[in-house]
Amino acid sequence: MKKILVGLFILILICIGMVLFNEYILNKNKMDVPKIISGNTYNGKKLYSLYCLTCHGENGAGINKMGPSLANPQYLKSITNRQIWITTAYGRKGTRMGPSLKGLSGARQLKKEDITDIVSYIRSLQSINKK
Ligand code: HEC
Helix, strand or coil, X not given: CHHHHHHHHHHHHHHHHHHHXXXXXXXXXXXXXXXXXXXXXXXXXXXXXXXXXXXXXXXXXXXXXXXXXXXXXXXXXXXXXXXXXXHHHHCCCCCCCCCCECCCCCCCCECHHHHHHHHHHHHHHHHHHHC
């Protein structure tokens, strides 16, 4: 009986350890992403023209050898606002797509709200292209 109790106790300790470790890993890689990504598309378009157009083209059409199309309906269907937000904010390591979030090492130092506005603008390209 004692052996079973000790065994159970060790099992519980292992479980707690695993939960804590998981939390630790999650926190270490934590990205600060807003829960709701819904912003001002007008401001987003303005910021897009300033910061993204040189590589991603007019209305997100993409520019050969510079940046991929963002307005592609297939692309927009397959990606969530959260994923666009993360790529915009944190960039893609090893590519010309640098980070945009304020405080990171990129050339753009955008506020979180500004990134949300840009993502909303990119999302709005979906309906523009359907017309
Ligand atoms: C210096 C050129 C450059 C600028 C400026 C730039 N990008 Fe990019 N962007 C790229 C490249 C190159 C890629 C492709 C990266 C890769 O190979 O995965 C990319 C990828 C992306 C992707 C992912 C596309 C996909 O197919 O998954 C998003 C979203 C994006 N950029 C948004 C933006 C936004 C928003 C801005 C402005 C705030 C911006 N980018 C500014 C070059 C740029």
